[in-house]
Amino acid sequence: MAAVLCENCSVQYYTQVNHQPLEISCMLLLIMLGKVFLDFFMLQVKQKNVKVSFMGYFCVSLALLDFTVLMSISLIFYFKDFALWGVQFTKYHICLFTQIMSLTCGILHYPVYLVAGLDYYLTIGQTSQFPKRGQRLLYVFAVVVIWISGGFCILKVPFVYKEPEAQNRFSPHWCPLYASMQSYSVSWAMVLLTGTALAVCWKEVTTMLLSARVVSFASQPALMFSYVSNNDGTCFKWQLLPRLLICFLGTWAPFVVFQIILLFLGARIPAYMEMNVPWLYFINSFLIAIAYWCRCHDVEFTEEMWSRDPFVSWKFCFMPFNNEKTEPADKPGTVIVIC
Numbered sequence: 001m002a003a004v005l006c007e008n009c010s011v012q013y014y015t016q017v018n019h020q021p022l023e024i025s026c027m028l029l030l031i032m033l034g035k036v037f038l039d040f041f042m043l044q045v046k047q048k049n050v051k052v053s054f055m056g057y058f059c060v061s062l063a064l065l066d067f068t069v070l071m072s073i074s075l076i077f078y079f080k081d082f083a084l085w086g087v088q089f090t091k092y093h094i095c096l097f098t099q100i101m102s103l104t105c106g107i108l109h110y111p112v113y114l115v116a117g118l119d120y121y122l123t124i125g126q127t128s129q130f131p132k133r134g135q136r137l138l139y140v141f142a143v144v145v146i147w148i149s150g151g152f153c154i155l156k157v158p159f160v161y162k163e164p165e166a167q168n169r170f171s172p173h174w175c176p177l178y179a180s181m182q183s184y185s186v187s188w189a190m191v192l193l194t195g196t197a198l199a200v201c202w203k204e205v206t207t208m209l210l211s212a213r214v215v216s217f218a219s220q221p222a223l224m225f226s227y228v229s230n231n232d233g234t235c236f237k238w239q240l241l242p243r244l245l246i247c248f249l250g251t252w253a254p255f256v257v258f259q260i261i262l263l264f265l266g267a268r269i270p271a272y273m274e275m276n277v278p279w280l281y282f283i284n285s286f287l288i289a290i291a292y293w294c295r296c297h298d299v300e301f302t303e304e305m306w307s308r309d310p311f312v313s314w315k316f317c318f319m320p321f322n323n324e325k326t327e328p329a330d331k332p333g334t335v336i337v338i339c
Contacts (some may be wrong), residue, residue, distance in 0.1 A: 028098050028175065029077050031273065032070045039063040039277040046281070046310030053123075053308065055116040055284045057139040059277045061147065066276075069097055095175035098272055104150045106180030106271035111146055113186065113283060120291035120308070179268035183275070187259050190286055194256060197245055204242040240296050244289045244314075251312045255282045285312045 040063055050056075073094045080091065119139075198205065249256065255278075262269070288309050308314070 026077075028094055029070075029073055032066065032073060032098075035273060035276055036063070036066045036070050039066055042277045042281060050307050050310050052136065052139070053116070053284075054119040054139045054142055055112075055280060055287075056310070057143050058112055058116070058146070059280050061143050062275065062280065063277055065101075065147075069101055072097055098175065099177065100154060102177050102270050102272035103154045104147075105275040106178060106182065107153060108146060108150045108275065109180060109182035109186055111149075112280075113287065115142055115146070116284065117287045117290070120287055121294065124291045124295050124308075177270040177272070180271040180274060183271065184268070186283070187263055190283075191256070191259055191263060194245075194249075194286075197241060198249075201238065201242045201245065205245055208242060208246060237293060237296055240293060244293060247312055247314050248285055248289050252282050252285060255279075281311055285309055288312070288314070 039059075043059065043063055076091065076094050292314065
């Protein structure tokens with residue numbers, strides 16, 4: 001069986017990337033190996049004492065799927081040409097599996113981010129440490145449905161399995177892959193929203209950053225920002241916005257800069273590489289910030305409510321802070337406390 005030829009991939013969902021000189025039997029294997037390592041590394045270093053969420057379950061499923069694809073193409077790479085369950089596997093299947101995964105991941109950005117955003121918007125006020133069993137099963141069900149729906153959607157795209165034509169058109173050392181328009185539009189939306197928010201409250205953000213101090217708070221190193229709250233009737237949402245920006249950019253600023261560079265260079269990353277666990281946790285923090293900002297009038301900001309992000313500390317101290325009793329910390333803060 002030859003590599004997949006997609007007749008209409010540039011319409012509606014995908015934009016074809018210029019053919020990259022990828023050696024199927026080696027380069028794709030190395031790329032998938034690096035992606036799997038990065039996925040499991042991020043799952044290992046994340047904070048453990050956080051509430052489970054849909055995005056957390058989806059990240060685990062993506063890491064497992066990447067590992068499965070890596071094992072599959074590794075077996076094909078090792079045995080070269082073999083039959084299994086009546087199916088003849090060759091080196092073309094390495095490209096085939098990578099293309100199918102690329103096409104599937106390319107159409108899952110919108111549904112995944114929509115479900116994750118709704119999850120945070122509806123559950124942001126819950127104070128229990130862990131969801132009930134029914135909520136966990138609902139997350140698992142949603143993840144399975146999204147992957148199956150994406151697979152069925154890809155199967156409806158017209159494929160051509162004509163091995164002679166495929167071998168004449170594509171060299172064994174070339175594999176056409178595709179980039180997702182959904183991911184491209186999400187990147188633009190995130191950069192524009194973050195830039196707009198930063199432009200709106202840049203004075204408050206600058207003032208808070210210039211007054212930053214490292215202190216000892218509750219036996220932990222923390223960052224204290226001397227910030228005087230306005231008593232002129234300013235909406236609480238606009239007072240919360242600079243705090244959210246500092247927490248978000250304090251962790252993910254390199255990712256934001258990287259996205260800006262990619263967008264202005266017009267670089268298009270294949271969809272199977274672009275959807276990865278670090279990128280999903282980056283989007284996850286962005287969605288959590290939006291949920292905090294949208295529901296700030298409806299929920300009570302408690303200690304339990306902040307334990308939702310595996311990487312960003314969203315803890316705030318809105319009470320007056322006694323600076324005279326603080327002692328300098330030995331190392332940079334790991335918990336952000338904004339006063």
